[in-house]
Amino acid sequence: MKRKDLLGLKEISKEEIALVLDTAAQMKKIILSGNKKSDSFSGKSMATLFYENSTRTKSSFEMACNYTGGTFSSLNVATSSVNKGESLADTARTLDAFGTDVLVIRHSVSGAPHLIAPLVKASVINAGDGTNEHPTQALLDMFTIREKYGKLNGLTVALIGDIKFSRVARSNIWGLSKCGAKIKIFGPGTLLPAGIAEIEGVTVCNSLKEAVTNADTVMALRLQQERMTSGLLPSLSEFSHFYGVDEEALSLAKKGALLMHPGPVNRNVELKDSALNSPQNVIDKQVTNGVAIRMALLSLLVQRK
Ligand code: CP
Numbered sequence: 001m002k003r004k005d006l007l008g009l010k011e012i013s014k015e016e017i018a019l020v021l022d023t024a025a026q027m028k029k030i031i032l033s034g035n036k037k038s039d040s041f042s043g044k045s046m047a048t049l050f051y052e053n054s055t056r057t058k059s060s061f062e063m064a065c066n067y068t069g070g071t072f073s074s075l076n077v078a079t080s081s082v083n084k085g086e087s088l089a090d091t092a093r094t095l096d097a098f099g100t101d102v103l104v105i106r107h108s109v110s111g112a113p114h115l116i117a118p119l120v121k122a123s124v125i126n127a128g129d130g131t132n133e134h135p136t137q138a139l140l141d142m143f144t145i146r147e148k149y150g151k152l153n154g155l156t157v158a159l160i161g162d163i164k165f166s167r168v169a170r171s172n173i174w175g176l177s178k179c180g181a182k183i184k185i186f187g188p189g190t191l192l193p194a195g196i197a198e199i200e201g202v203t204v205c206n207s208l209k210e211a212v213t214n215a216d217t218v219m220a221l222r223l224q225q226e227r228m229t230s231g232l233l234p235s236l237s238e239f240s241h242f243y244g245v246d247e248e249a250l251s252l253a254k255k256g257a258l259l260m261h262p263g264p265v266n267r268n269v270e271l272k273d274s275a276l277n278s279p280q281n282v283i284d285k286q287v288t289n290g291v292a293i294r295m296a297l298l299s300l301l302v303q304r305k
Pocket residue numbers: 053054055056057058128137262263264
């Protein structure tokens with residue numbers, strides 16, 4: 001990989017995506033082995049800078065760093081000098097000055113990682129910026145789908161729910177469409193972004209049935225209530241009734257289709273218990289694959305140097 005930073009899937013090529021997924025396949029073997037050690041990030045350091053809450057992304061970057069032989073520092077923003085008024089740029093420059101090789105940032109403002117990338121020597125990885133992108137989540141989603149089918153080209157992935165505020169949806173749309181997958185979308189009109197139907201490979205559906213029928217993968221998305229103003233949804237129970245994926249909806253997808261969700265799940269809102277209890281649920285596998293993808297990215301970005 002030649003690029004310094006991973007800021008989004010909109011700007012990277014399908015060849016780069018394939019390289020990350022192929023490298024992650026090697027990393028997954030290490031995770032599943034009795035000896036979780038590679039030296040591909042040995043002697044290197046990672047700093048995490050999360051202005052928004054996280055369980056999966058932050059911890060899996062930390063595990064990925066451990067498994068690849070590196071060291072890390074995770075800034076607790078809530079108790080940091082951010083609360084004394086230190087700017088994002090100055091905070092990033094400070095972490096960079098520790099000798100950091102890879103800086104992983106999550107921020108509520110779209111474009112925050114793009115702002116700091118040119119200011120620091122470290123490679124910057126976007127761990128989620130506002131409603132814009134969450135590229136490492138989409139890469140682990142694509143890895144999980146490719147692991148099952150051996151390919152992405154020609155598959156159909158149904159994205160259900162809150163598309164407008166979902167950075168996961170946006171990164172998956174860019175990544176999957178570049179790799180030749182077709183994307184079917186269904187959600188409340190208030191939660192569909194303008195211009196979505198014009199993206200090549202994307203079809204906006206009029207019902208849950210239409211979206212999931214014959215899909216190879218059904219991906220429900222978390223309602224990003226923290227980003228919504230009032231009046232976008234009548235109620236959670238009505239959302240669940242019309243947009244919540246249950247066993248019956250899942251049965252319309254292709255036999256053995258994957259059921260995915262980036263987490264955290266609002267149980268019985270985006271996914272009903274009957275779907276969550278299905279053997280087609282691969283949410284835990286997505287989490288494991290997230291470690292492999294992050295191991296791959298840490299290794300590839302420092303190999304560039
Ligand atoms: N999928 C995801 O980004 O989860 P976290 O918010 O727990 O990191």
